[in-house]
Amino acid sequence: MSAVYKWCGLAKAVKVGLLAATTAGGWSSVTLAAQVPAQQHSTVRSFDIAAGSLTEVLSRFASAAGAAISFDARDTDGLHSPGIKGTFGVSEGFARILGGSGLQAEPQANGTFVLRAVPATGSALELGATTVNAQVLGATTENSGSYTTGAVTIGKGEHSLKETPQSVTVMTRKMLDDQNLNTIDQVMEKTPGITVYDSTMGGKYFYSRGFRMSGQYQYDGVPLDMGNLYVQADSFSSDMAYYDRVEVLRGAAGMMKGSGGTAGGVNFVRKRGLAVAHTDITLSGGSWDNYRGQVDTGGPLNASGSLRGRAVIAEQSRHYFVDDASRKDQVYYGALDLDVSPDTTLGLGIAYEDVDANPCWGGLPRYKDRSDLKLSRSTCLDPSWNTWRSKRTTVFSDLTHQLNDDWKLKVASVYTKNTQAIKYAFASGAVTPGTNTTGMLGSLYDYDQVDYGLDAYIDGKFAxxxxxxxxxxxxxxxxANKDDFYSVAFLPQRQDVFNPDKSIPEPDDSYFIENSSRGGPVKSVTKQKGVYSTLRLKLADPLTVVVGGRVSWYSSDTDYDFLNAVPSQHSSTRETGQVTPFAGVLLDLNDNLTAYASYSDIFTPQGNYRSEDGSALKPLVGQSYELGIKGAWFDGRLNSAFNLFRTIQKDQAQTDYNSSCPSSDGYCYVNAGKVRAQGFEAEISGEVIERLQLLAGYTYTQTKTLDDIDTTLNGAAFNSYVPRHVLRMWGEYALTGALERFTLGAGVNAQSDNYRVSPSSGEKISQSGYAIWNGRIGYRIDDTWSVALNGNNLFDKRYYTTIGTETFGNYYGEPRNFMVSLKASF
Structure with missing residues (x-):
């Protein structure tokens, strides 16, 4: 069978067909044919081919590209391909389709290709380097060996970093593994442009461009209201073992879920079933009895490869550099991906996570004059009975259907349930010289939250x-359904900061109820829904305009029952038909550089905050502007970005410390006037030179209060927690020659000074700038086994990660520590 086509403007006709030849003795040969000159192999075209069997995907690609490839059908029998989407040359397209299959497409002198097994000659490291250098990166990052990605999915569909008119950093699987980043907190601490601030209740607050990232999370692109609660701040107990990558957006995130906030968002993309059987086993041990074991295995579950599975099990047990603190994590994850048809794939997954900890929370106090107590970094002023139990179950599902060559439908949902039981006390109160004691504040929490999320969209091209x-x-x-009980009460004992008593008696639960300063049952239901659209118009070959918008509906109902004789309260918030626009323009300056500009509206409901008169606060609103230039080199294996940003925000909820309200912290709130944040960012990620992977980002941020109800604050820094200068950098180099089995990694987290203003005295409590250096040495023992040594804070810098007040909240950074990891891959 044959047909005649014109391809890529060629004047002559070419013969395209599927020549399936003989079948004899169980042996078959297949040629997907279209005679094309060899020089056309590098011609770049756009492809969008759905997942399917490897034979089928090769056939579709060869036909679309006008390429000829011959192979033994036994080599592809039972293998699956994720398909291909994006702009590639013919050779690059074959490389991506065959990635991880153990096969490669060898170009022939006559312009055709022959499918052969990847040669087994040479060392494993030499093969690995060759694979990385020849690879065309996609959105999935595991096994890419790269610190960058070919596509991001935090928006809808897949687009390269250069095609995305906002600032996005991708923490790839290799980056997470190389630095042993196992929690969301650790990931964000190493992400360019992000500042992490410790909560006294164990969670972390994340800041981007001067503003707090309040619960702007996605699972596989499905937005949820995770975090953003006093129990866990902006973080939550999620292990990174079953994620492929973490995509971090800086800037307004209104297109994510409408009430998108100012600072950005985070998309966690999970691991999927594997088309080729593979298993990783990792064992780690390090300072302060930090031990971790992990098994990650997957592969095809039927002969055709249409059903693929994945299972991840991880367990970690660790102590900390502070006295008597410990934590144990258990993680279980399973996933199935089924090709229902050549055009339809169904994905299912479930994760269970269990945390059992004896935490040291609250940080350290200071002297009344705000000076440092200069305590040992191992000092913990908490009693030994502190308890934190957290259990989380998450269920994932998605359905992807290729409607035709140009249009695709995707429907995804997420369900997650988190229960937490917490009981703890920490030192609270400024220290008077000579007495050397401080008070003790205790808390009791019984917290349950259930979140549901659904996202459905069609993505297509038209001419x-x-x-x-x-x-x-x-x-x-x-x-989001929250059912919570909490109580906060001062304990009768005092703590000696220089000789802490770990055996302070544990009060009965009834003590917290009878002596509560604030607390009680809290139940709330928050609902969000919206419709959205994004249009990418190619006005000319170098010019693309992106316009989009979302119409959002938001409701929140909360019931408070208080323990301290305060009448019960009900708060309700409704926002209807709120429009959040987005616009961007991209101009290709040449093959490698694209200039862009973008604008986003900001809208975040704040009705659950109450002013002193009991009324709900107005929504936070504002505008975000960004102007920059992005670059991509070496087929996208190296990406760079530079941008200027400015954000104007109005009416953010701020604490009124001169008030008293029945809230989680006992204070009322006010809409805080007008604030401006501006600065610039520079980032580079990927293969800078051969064998060197790098992620480096520098951020300059300036915040300013333009108009505030407290006029003394006008002109002052709006957010003093966020340093003006932040540098995050990590690189790894694979040695050559006699040392080819070694890799060397090094990085630094550096920032300028920051400070907190004391709520009691109005004076600054400052932290000088610092730089923390980290390193890694890796050694490949053979094709299966490798070992690595990670060292953190190599120069043993003494510093505070977070500056608190005189009363509490000052957290030391980790002293020098090491971790050894042994990994088997087969």
Whole structure:
């Protein structure tokens, strides 16, 4: 069978066909044929081919590309391919389709290709380096060996970093593994442009561009209201073992879920079933009895490869550099991906996480004059009975259907349930010289939250006016149910800061109820839903305009029952038909550089905050502007970005410390006037030179209060927690020659000074700037086994990660520590 086509403007006709030849003795040969000159192999074209069997995907690609490839059908029998989407040359397209299959497409002198097994000659390291250098990166990052990605999915569909008119950093699987980043806190601490601030209740607050990232999370693109609660601040107990990557957006995130806030968002993308059987086993041990074991295995579950599975089990047991603190994590994850048809794939996954900890929370106090107590870094002023139990179950599902060559439908949902039981006390109160004691504040929590999320959209291309354009139409919705009981009470004992008593008696639960300063049952239901659309118009070959918007509906109902004789309260918030626009323009300066500009609206409901008169606060609103230039080299294996940003925000909820309200912290809130944040960011990620992977980002941020109800604050820094200068950098180099089995990694986290203003005295409590250096040495023993030594804070810098007040909240950074990891891959 044959047909005649014109391809890529060639004047001559070429013969395209599927020549399936003989079948004899169980042996078959397949040739997917179209005679194309060899020089055309590098010609770049756009492809969008759905997942399917490897034979089928090769056939579709060869036909679309006008390429000829011959192979033994036994080599592809039972193998699956994730398909291909994006702009590639013919050779690059074959490389991506065959990635991880153990096969490669060898170009022939006559312009055709032959499918052969990847040669087994040479050392494993030499093969690994060759694979990375020849690889065309996609959105999935595991086994890419790269610190960058070919596509991001925090928006809808897949687009390269250069095609995305906002600032996005991707923490790839290799980056997470190389630095032993196992929690969301650790990931954010190493992400360019992000500042992490410790909560006294064990969680972490994340800041971007001067503003707090309040619960802006996605699972596989499905937005949820995770975090953003006093029990866990902006973080939560999620292990990174079953994620492929973490995509971090800086800047307004209104297109994510409408009430998107100012600072950005985070998308956790999970691991999927594997088309080729593979297993990783990792054992680690390090300072302060820190031990971790992890098994990650997967592969095809039927002969055709249409059903693929994945299982991850991880367990970690550790102590900390502070006295008597410990934590044990257990993680179980399973996933199935089924090709229901050549055009339809169903994905299912479930994760269970269990945390059992004896934490040291609250940080350290200071002297009344705000000077440092200069305590040992191992000092913990908490009693030994502190307890934190957290259990989380998460269920994932998604369905992807290729409607035709140009249009795709995706529907995804997430369900997660988190229960936490917490009982703890920490030192609270400024220290008077000579007495050397401080008070003790205790808390009791019984916390349950259930979150549901759904996202559905169609993404497609259409031709008009001689150009190809893209349209996304979708809707998403989320629901968060919280059922909480908490109580905060001062204990009768005092703590000696220089000779802490770990055996302070544990009060009965009834003590917290009878002596509560604030607390009680809190129940709330928060619902969000919206419709959205994004249109990418190719106005000319170098010029693309992106316009989008979301119409959002938001409701929140909360019931408070208080223990301290305060009447019960009900708060309700409704926002209807709120429009959040987005616009961007991209101009290709040449093959490698693209200039861009973007604008986003900001809208975040704040009705659950109450002013002193009991009324709900107005929504936070504002505008975000960004102007920059992005670059991509070596087929996208190296990406760079530089941008200027400015954000204007109005009416953010701020604590009124001169008030008293029945809230989680006992204070009322006010809409805080007008604030400006501006600065610039520079980032580079990927293969800078051969064998060197690098992620480096520098951020300059300036915040300023333009108009505030307290006029003395006008002109002052709005957020003093965020340093003006932040540098995050990590690189790894694979040695050559006689040392080819070794890899060397090194990095630094550096920042300028920051400070906190004391709520009692109004004076600054400052932290000088610092730089923390880390390193890694890796050694590949053979094709299966490798070992690595990680060292953190190599120069043993003494510093505070977080500056608190005179009363509490001052946290030391970790002293020098090491971790040895042994890994088997087969």
């Amino acid at each position: 008009a006016f001689g150009q190809q354009h893209e349209l996304v139409l979708g809707m998403n919705a989320s629901r």
